[in-house]
Each structure stands twice: as structure tokens, then as C-alpha cells.
Amino acid sequence: MTKTLFASPAWPTVPVEGEDAVYPVHRVFCVGRNYAAHAAEMGVEVDREAPFYFTKSALTILPTGETYPYPPGTENFHYEMEFVVAIGKPAFRVPVDQALDAVYGYATGLDMTRRDLQLAARAKQRPWDLGKDVEGSAVIASLTKAAAFGPVGDQRIQLTVDGELRQDARLSDLIWSVAELVSDLSKYYHLAPGDLIYTGTPAGVGAVVPGDVIRGTIDGLAPVELTVGQPE
Incomplete structure (x- = not known):
């Protein structure tokens, strides 16, 4: 076996409802501006010609229920509640009508964001990495298998901070559907x-501050929770 110069972390994993085995995470793709109302509040228009993406390292995955320190380099740390799709079969250049065959399951997730750094980068037409690819920023709850969840429709997606409702929408508000996203991404990546x-x-x-408790829910899925800790 090849020796390594230092200890290398294992792939992060996500529990699966009703399974003893866990789901290892290799890549994290994120979709930008996929709800029209969110695009409007960010002062941008929705690109209806095609979805667009950014990525996070798999090592940003953080299990639900953790307390994680307020990250360095920001004074404007934001929550973003999200519906997460887990791929279960290889998919490359798949048509929309076959794309859901590649889906293993779904989860609730948080895309935590250093908003001030993201907006500064956007203003200079630079990549969003400092704002988005943040340690511990891809928070996720346990997966529910696609068959158990059923069709993606008008399930409610909500987020509270310290019990106060902040986000409230329906999955039917998604501009690009799950099938459309999987099909489109598979034009550029060998999804697996x-x-x-x-x-x-x-x-x-x-924005959130140290001590805030974030809780996100989607009908039919396990909730996701995060407590924002003191900065290190």
C-alpha cells in the first residue's frame, strides 16, 4: 500500500434513514439563483437559459446537530436552506426524462455563506470560493431514499432562527427541477x-451570530439543525 506523508481524512458520510450503511460524499455541487424570489432579493435576474453552479469541497460537509464556530474573515454570515439531491447511479449526458433514475435520495441542507465575501467577489467578477467554500458550510441531515420520499412537488421548505420563521416556500417554486438539474449537470460531469x-x-x-440556532425542515425529510458557535 502506498504510504502518505500525513494522515488523510476519510470521505465524509451521511446517514440514510432505515439503513445501517452510510452514504459517502465525494463532490458537492450547488445551484445558484434557483428561486425567483431569492434572485430578486439579491438584486439579480434569474438566468432562464440554463442553471448555473458553484462547488464546495466534500470536506465542508457537516452533520446536522453540530455547533460550529463562526467562520473567520466575515462579518455577514448567512444561512441558506436547501433541498439536497443525492446521486445513486452513474449519469452522463442523460436526458431529462431519464434523469431521476440516477437519484438515490433527498435531504435537508444548509449552504452557509460568507455573504460579504461573496458579494465583494461578485462585484469584481471573481469566483465565489471565499464566500461559499467555507469549512463546515455544507450542513446536511440524514438522507431519505427517493422512493420513500415520493415525487418532488409542493412540499414545504422552511427555516427558523431561534424559532423565528425566516424562509418559507414550496419545492414547486424551484425554477429548474431535479430532473432538469441532473440532466444539465450530466452534460459537464460524469455524475456518480x-x-x-x-x-x-x-x-x-x-445573517446569524454566535449563539443562534438554525433549523430547517422540508415535508417528508429529517430536519437539519446548526448552532453557530463563538469564533475561534
Whole structure:
């Protein structure tokens, strides 16, 4: 076996409802501006010609229920509640009408964002990495298998901070459907088991501070929770 120069972390994993085995995460794709109301609150127009994406390292995955320190380099740390898709079969250049065959399951997730850094980068037409690819920022609850969840329709997606409702929408508000996203991404990547797609956030995003407790729910899925800790 090849020796490594230092200890290398294992792939992060996500529990699966009703299973002893866990789902290893290899890649995290995120969809930008997939709810019209959120695009409007961010002062941008929806690109209806095609979805667009950014990525996070798999090592940003954080299990639900954790307390995570307020990240460095920001004074405007935002929550974004998201519906997460887990790929279960290889998919490359799949048509929309076959794309759901590649889906293993779904989960609730949080795309935590250093908003001030994201907006500064956007203003200079630079990549969003400092704002988005943040340690511990891809929070996720346990997966529910696609068959158990059923068709994606008008399930309610909500987020509260310290019990106060901040985001409230329906999955039917998604501009690009799950099938359309999987099909489109498969034009550019060989999608495979271990790939997650965070499908975008509804309107109502906002800042949190140390001590805040974030809780997100989607009908039919396990909730996701995060407590914002003190900065290190």
C-alpha cells in the first residue's frame, strides 16, 4: 500500500434513514439563483437559459446537530436552506426524462455563506470560493431514499432562527427541477454515487451570530439543525 506523508481524512458520510450503511460524499455541487424570489432579493435576474453552479469541497460537509464556530474573515454570515439531491447511479449526458433514475435520495441542507465575501467577489467578477467554500458550510441531515420520499412537488421548505420563521416556500417554486438539474449537470460531469446537489435557496436569507440556532425542515425529510458557535 502506498504510504502518505500525513494522515488523510476519510470521505465524509451521511446517514440514510432505515439503513445501517452510510452514504459517502465525494463532490458537492450547488445551484445558484434557483428561486425567483431569492434572485430578486439579491438584486439579480434569474438566468432562464440554463442553471448555473458553484462547488464546495466534500470536506465542508457537516452533520446536522453540530455547533460550529463562526467562520473567520466575515462579518455577514448567512444561512441558506436547501433541498439536497443525492446521486445513486452513474449519469452522463442523460436526458431529462431519464434523469431521476440516477437519484438515490433527498435531504435537508444548509449552504452557509460568507455573504460579504461573496458579494465583494461578485462585484469584481471573481469566483465565489471565499464566500461559499467555507469549512463546515455544507450542513446536511440524514438522507431519505427517493422512493420513500415520493415525487418532488409542493412540499414545504422552511427555516427558523431561534424559532423565528425566516424562509418559507414550496419545492414547486424551484425554477429548474431535479430532473432538469441532473440532466444539465450530466452534460459537464460524469455524475456518480457520492455526488450531492444543493438545489438552491428560497427568499428570506439573512445573517446569524454566535449563539443562534438554525433549523430547517422540508415535508417528508429529517430536519437539519446548526448552532453557530463563538469564533475561534
